[in-house]
Structures are given as structure tokens and as C-alpha cells.
Amino acid sequence: MLSSTSGTPIYAQIERQISAAILRGDLAEGEALPSIRTLARDLRVSVITTTRAYSDLANDGFVTNVPGRGSFVRRPDxxxxxxxxxxxxxxxxxxxxxxxxxxxxxxxxxxxxxxxxxxxxxx
Amino acid sequence: MNPLELHGLTKHYPGFTLDLSLTVPRGYVMGFVGANGSGKTTTIKCALGLVRPDAGTVTLAPKSVIGVVLDQPSYVADWTVATTGRLLSRFYPSWDADRFAALTDGAGVPSKRRIKELSRGMGMKLQLAVALSHGAEFLILDEPTSGLDPFARDQLLEGLAEFMTDENHSVLFSTHITSDLDKIADYVTVIDAGRVVTSSTLDDLVESYRLASGGPDDLPLDLSGLVIGLRRHRTGWDGLVATDDAASLGRHVQLEEPTLDDIVVRIAKERAHV
Missing domain, CATH: 1.10.287 (Helix Hairpins)
Known part of the structure; x- marks a missing residue:
């Protein structure tokens, strides 16, 4: 669920919702996230937006980005x-x-x- | 390789000079915005070789991988959709006839309909169908949404979103309807009076400006030069400022994040005043 009027940037909304799903356990460790481009298509946002969300999630330790293979959920520290x-x-x-x-x-x-x-x- | 690079492109017309450089990075959507008459179409015509520039270099992907969508299809008016597809297929070895049928007849563009009888929405779908049926990797869109109803516009944006799932695909999307670009554009180039005002990622562009407003006494004369497209009214003023300049306007000034529309409109307004 993305809102374009909430004042929170779209990439931050994506990050927040994915990290919350990981913390709740809805996404299990090792599970593959949709690819950057598939997610961009499904949410109708730019590729740069989803790229930024995934790279921030990786920096925060929620996912591992494996070049050529995709993004995978990490056990949160x-x-x-x-x-x-x-x-x-x-x-x-x-x-x-x-x-x-x-x-x-x-x-x-x-x-x-x-x-x-x-x-x-x-x- | 990037699908399009324009370096030092110049074209003189009486009363108008185009002078710009522009790169569309491979794998991304570049929005190309500016008021009517700012030079968007001239730039695209130079890129496609339809207009000969006075100077500069154009590096464009091979014609066989380019798809063009204009506000109206430029096919022969009396041909039917099916005939158009059949004749175009001869120019493209990679033509996918089934895909063409699915994207036209299967998507509300009757194959027996003549080009001149197509609605705006059907004309757009036909052009997109041609591009996608010959395996285009680079789409050049020039005002594709002008005159489209919201539903047809949404279908175009959906088609683009699908197109961009391939990382080798790129789009140059020229429009004056900036809400087309609000979500889907990775990069945006703003042009005004034939020159590039700014070219960056959409996020950085929006970050680099603030929409400022204040009461009648909040803008000393010596600071009004910082405000782009200044509008004064009875109860105050508003305008665009570079984010770097925003702090020097003082703390009474209210600052908001601008929309892409705010940025384009204020920049065009600023020039109209000079």
C-alpha cells in the first residue's frame, strides 16, 4: 500500500513495509523478494525507487542483494x-x-x- | 551502451535556438518536460534524423530497436490496422504477428478499422503495438498522452511499466503532462527555451527545489531575485527557490516540497517575465 500524498517518499514506504513484514515474520529468512524490476512494475513506480528501497534495506541488514540472483531476506540482527x-x-x-x-x-x-x-x- | 546521446546539439530557427545535450541511460525511463514551444519535439526530431541539426552529435541505437509513439499515428490514413501491421512487418525481421494481433485486435483496436477512424486512445495503442511487436528496446514517446482519456492514459503507463521489466529497455518520454512522470520516471530533464534547465533523477530534482510562500512583508527586495517564477498577491507571495537558497529567505517563509508541475511552471513563468 503506497500513498503518494502521505509526505513519506515512496522508496521509504516500500522499505518500511518490507522491513515490518520481515520483523513480523511474514517473510522468512532466505525468502526471495520480487526482483527490483518486477516490484517496480507491480507498484507502478520507477526502477530507481525500488532500487533505492532494496539497497537501503540491504544497508539496514534486512536483505542481502546477490547480483544477478536477486534479493533475499536476512534474519534481522x-x-x-x-x-x-x-x-x-x-x-x-x-x-x-x-x-x-x-x-x-x-x-x-x-x-x-x-x-x-x-x-x-x-x- | 546508452540508447541515445545528444552532445552540443544546436538548431536555429527564427526566434528560437535549440542548444542542448541529453543522455538517456540504458535501463531507465527519462522524462523530458518543458512548456509547449520549449524545444522537446525539435530535440526528438533531431534525434530521429527527421531534422538536421546545425551542429552537435547524435548517437542513437539502431533503428530496428527503436519504437516511436507520437500523439497521432503517422501511418497512411486509409490503411486498416491489419494492413498497417502486414506492411510494417516486412521492415522488421523480428516482427511478431501474434503479438501485434493481441495488442491491437485483442485490446480494443479493431483490425479492420482504418487509421483515420481510430480514436486517440486506439492510435496510441496501435503505435505501442507496432513498437512492441518488432521487439523495440528503446521507446521514444512524444506527447503520447495528449488528448487521451484517463483510462487510455493508464493503459499506456501500464504498458510502459511492463516494458521496463527488461533491464535492456529504455524510454524517452516527452510530455507537458507532468503527472505522467510522477512515479514512472527514473530521470527527468527539464528544458526551457531550447536549453536544459536541469537533468537528474526525479528524486534529486524534487529535492533541489522548494516551493516558498510568505506574507507581504516576508520578502525583502534584495532577496526576491532568489525566487523563481515569483507570484505576488494581496496577502503575500509564492515561488520556487533552490533548496540551497531556501534558508537565506528567513524563518517566516513557509517551505514545501514542490511537484514536478510546480517546477516546470515556475521556470517557464520566470522566463516569461524576463
């Missing part, structure tokens, strides 16, 4: 994943704090909202 998640959470908290300051929402209220979010997960 737990420490690396945790580190990336923490960085993303820090970013989201910073944004939440900015909005809370802007709307003058008290700290206790903000903490309560986090508790609510933790007990009622999305999906």
Missing part, C-alpha cells in the same frame, strides 16, 4: 533492529513533545496518552 526502533521512537516522541508544548498539554496527560496507546495497540 536483534541489536540493530532495536537500535533503529529506538531512533524512530525518539523522533516520534520529539514530535509528540513539540505538539504537546504547542497545545500546552500537561506532562501527566501526555504520559497517560502513552499508557493508553500501549494498552490499545493498532490493527
Amino acid at each position: 536483534a541489536a540493530l533492529v532495536r537500535h533503529q526502533m529506538e531512533a524512530e521512537i525518539d523522533g516520534l516522541f520529539a514530535e509528540a513533545a513539540r505538539l504537546a508544548l504547542l497545545a500546552e498539554i500537561p506532562s501527566a496527560d501526555l504520559h497517560a496518552r502513552l499508557t493508553t496507546a500501549l494498552t490499545t495497540p493498532e490493527e
Whole structure:
């Protein structure tokens, strides 16, 4: 599912969805991903977009790109994943704090909202 | 080898000079955008050898692997679709008659229909069918979507997406309808008044500009030169700035990521004012 109006670049949306599928275990270790060009056709995006998504996923340790053979799912490195998640959470908290300051929402209220979010997960 | 390289191409017409270099990298889609009259069609005609340039070099893939899609088919008006296919097949040893039939008769372009009776959408499909039936590796599209309804346009983009699954295939896609390119173009070259304004990956192009807007007092006169295609109105102003210049406009200015359309329109508007 790609959105062209979300403000997130398409390659980043592809990365996020594939890495999430790997973390959830929907894509098993060693499984082949669609080729860069097949994925570009199916999603109707440019080859450069899918190339960038796959090379970022490889840099982040989620896949291995084997020239001439394709891209394969790697077992995610737990420490690396945790580190990336923490960085993303820090970013989201910073944004939440900015909005809370802007709307003058008290700290206790903000903490309560986090508790609510933790007990009622999305999906 | 790249399917098309133009180096120092120049062509003079009264009141218009084309002067550009352009490379279409193999395996990718190059969008070619600019306002009407910016020189897109002249460039393509020079590339295809239909117009003789005054100077410069043209390196083009062999004719047998080139497919051309124009806004209207340039076949004989009284021929039927089937006759056109039969006659064209003689020029191409690799002609695939079954594929041609599937892409025309099998895709809503009746084989008995005469060229002059085809709708815009059918004309586009016929040209694409010819290109794909003779095994073209490089497609040159000149305003293929002008006058097409959204459904026919979508079919063209789908055909291109399929075409690009082969890494030896390349496309030069000239259009003034920039939304054609929003997703499928790998690279984009923007031309204006016969010259290349910018040529890079689509992502880098969009990154290199910001759409700036502000209140009436937010743009000191000495900074207004940074703004491309500046539009002033009662409650403020807006325009395009190079991302590198964006910070010097001050923190009151609102910055947004431009669309390809914003970039082309503002660049054309800037020249109209000079």
C-alpha cells in the first residue's frame, strides 16, 4: 500500500513495509523478494525507487542483494533492529513533545496518552 | 551502451535556438518536460534524423530497436490496422504477428478499422503495438498522452511499466503532462527555451527545489531575485527557490516540497517575465 500524498517518499514506504513484514515474520529468512524490476512494475513506480528501497534495506541488514540472483531476506540482527526502533521512537516522541508544548498539554496527560496507546495497540 | 546521446546539439530557427545535450541511460525511463514551444519535439526530431541539426552529435541505437509513439499515428490514413501491421512487418525481421494481433485486435483496436477512424486512445495503442511487436528496446514517446482519456492514459503507463521489466529497455518520454512522470520516471530533464534547465533523477530534482510562500512583508527586495517564477498577491507571495537558497529567505517563509508541475511552471513563468 503506497500513498503518494502521505509526505513519506515512496522508496521509504516500500522499505518500511518490507522491513515490518520481515520483523513480523511474514517473510522468512532466505525468502526471495520480487526482483527490483518486477516490484517496480507491480507498484507502478520507477526502477530507481525500488532500487533505492532494496539497497537501503540491504544497508539496514534486512536483505542481502546477490547480483544477478536477486534479493533475499536476512534474519534481522536483534541489536540493530532495536537500535533503529529506538531512533524512530525518539523522533516520534520529539514530535509528540513539540505538539504537546504547542497545545500546552500537561506532562501527566501526555504520559497517560502513552499508557493508553500501549494498552490499545493498532490493527 | 546508452540508447541515445545528444552532445552540443544546436538548431536555429527564427526566434528560437535549440542548444542542448541529453543522455538517456540504458535501463531507465527519462522524462523530458518543458512548456509547449520549449524545444522537446525539435530535440526528438533531431534525434530521429527527421531534422538536421546545425551542429552537435547524435548517437542513437539502431533503428530496428527503436519504437516511436507520437500523439497521432503517422501511418497512411486509409490503411486498416491489419494492413498497417502486414506492411510494417516486412521492415522488421523480428516482427511478431501474434503479438501485434493481441495488442491491437485483442485490446480494443479493431483490425479492420482504418487509421483515420481510430480514436486517440486506439492510435496510441496501435503505435505501442507496432513498437512492441518488432521487439523495440528503446521507446521514444512524444506527447503520447495528449488528448487521451484517463483510462487510455493508464493503459499506456501500464504498458510502459511492463516494458521496463527488461533491464535492456529504455524510454524517452516527452510530455507537458507532468503527472505522467510522477512515479514512472527514473530521470527527468527539464528544458526551457531550447536549453536544459536541469537533468537528474526525479528524486534529486524534487529535492533541489522548494516551493516558498510568505506574507507581504516576508520578502525583502534584495532577496526576491532568489525566487523563481515569483507570484505576488494581496496577502503575500509564492515561488520556487533552490533548496540551497531556501534558508537565506528567513524563518517566516513557509517551505514545501514542490511537484514536478510546480517546477516546470515556475521556470517557464520566470522566463516569461524576463
